[in-house]
Amino acid sequence: MTTGLAYKDLESWRRWSARRSAVRTTLSAVRHRGRQTLPAAVLTLPADEPRVLVVIDGGSASWRLALGCVVAHLDLRRTAVLSRLPEASALVPGGHASPWTPGDRLPGVDAVLSLGAFNDLAGQVRPWCRERDVRFVVAQHGLLTPWAPPSVDGDHYLAWSQADADFQTAGRPAVTSEVVGSQMLWEAARLPAAELLDDRPVMLGQLHGIELPRASEQRLYTDFCTRFDADYRPHPNEADAISRAQHAMMRRAGVRFETSGAPLPELGRPVVSIFSTGTLEAAQRGLPAWGHHPDPPAWVRGFWSRYGLSQFGSAPSAPAELPDVEPAITTARAVMS
Known part of the structure; x- marks a missing residue:
């Protein structure tokens, strides 16, 4: 690890x-x-x-x-x-x-x-x-x-x-x-708990990142969204030509996209990602949240462990513990x- x-x-x-x-x-x-x-x-x-x-x-x-x-x-x-x-x-x-x-x-x-x-x-x-x-x-x-x-x-x-x-x-x-x-988690914890309105997951995209190969991420997102009736929410930085081409391929494969731009707590849906910050924020607001990778590299497993993220299919991630100050x-x- x-x-x-x-x-x-x-x-x-x-x-x-x-x-x-x-x-x-x-x-x-x-x-x-x-x-x-x-x-x-x-x-x-x-x-x-x-x-x-x-x-x-x-x-x-x-x-x-x-x-x-x-x-x-x-x-x-x-x-x-x-x-x-x-x-x-x-x-x-x-x-x-x-x-x-x-x-x-x-x-x-x-x-x-x-x-x-x-x-x-x-x-x-x-x-x-x-x-x-x-x-x-x-x-x-x-x-x-x-x-x-x-x-x-x-x-x-x-x-x-x-x-x-x-x-x-x-x-x-x-x-x-x-x-x-974390000031981010501190402020998230002080907002009202989010209400779960729809049990269909939202998969947070990270095609823009450099940590994992784009092709493997695309396969993961396509498989997850089509198998679990989830919507794909592209990262705002997925605006380059390569990302747009990958989006088109995912849509042809039957993937629905969540493009409302609404904050995740307002969507009121479970949140899944490989290693997105949004997953922690969702868990802090009380939404079901998980990490997902069918064959996670050692560093992804270590990441989930360090931030207390549960793997999809198990109990949702617990909110992070906050400092007193x-x-x-x-x-x-x-x-x-």
């Missing part, structure tokens, strides 16, 4: 990721030709000299949960935010926003919080932290597979669980960690310590 990350250093992981993503990247470049320019990075400074810098890469919900919710619990008069997202500047009330370049320096900063140096802006800030012995704190923002990006030597990793902390740091004595919990608060305390 896989007990840690497949790649222990960031450069090796980047080379692997580039190889696995080559076709998808090429198709995306053709489709979006002429629209590759990134927005300018903006540094928003607080009223006083900043002590903490929060680096926000990406625009998915994960940054809002792992970083955005944390900022409110930091000292806002001493917290700066660096991001390409216009909405990120609003996290610092009354802050002064200006363009940022990698040469900019913040002499008072003694801690940086980000989702990891594998991201663009966080990767540009990381060398500066090493030069000045600034703490570089990484917040876990999703479920870990063996092919998750590794932290960098010297990082302090804030994990959802001790099992995730051990998984990220296995064989990496220069990466420290502590457990803060909100993860965003614990994260803020860890950054300011």
Whole structure:
């Protein structure tokens, strides 16, 4: 059974990721030709000299949960935010926003919080932290597979669980960690329990991922949906040409698609996936939820075990145990310590 990350250093992981993503990247470049320019990075400074810098890469919900919710619990008069997202500047009330370049320096900063140096802006800030012995704190923002990006030597990793902390740091004595919990599951647990309205399962698609071969996933999804009267719900990132071709083949094989866009709790149906975050969220809201693979690789079995996911055909997954203190608060305390 896989007990840690497949790649222990960031450069090796980047080379692997580039190889696995080559076709998808090429198709995306053709489709979006002429629209590759990134927005300018903006540094928003607080009223006083900043002590903490929060680096926000990406625009998915994960940054809002792992970083955005944390900022409110930091000292806002001493917290700066660096991001390409216009909405990120609003996290610092009354802050002064200006363009940022990698040469900019913040002499008072003694801690940086980000989702990891594998991201663009966080990767540009990381060398500066090493030069000045600034703490570089990484917040876990999703479920870990063996092919998750590794932290960098010297990082302090804030994990959802001790099992995730051990998984990220296995064989990496220069990466420290502590457990803060998952803000995503914390917030899901505080919403009303979802009502089961229909016993037909929804299979969450992950054709966009790079962990499993696309062809085997397509066969799995087609078999499951046709055998168990389930609907296939494609991931939002399944918009590339290859995914669309696979969708067409699945439809010809009799697979129905769930494309309402409604949140899973509103659908009120059992949720199944190979290793999707949505399965954990569904279980946290009280919906029947399982992992499924007819012949799961060792790492998938390890994944199910680490996150408490039951295999389809057994009792549904139990909601995850939550910490006593909100993860965003614990994260803020860890950054300011």
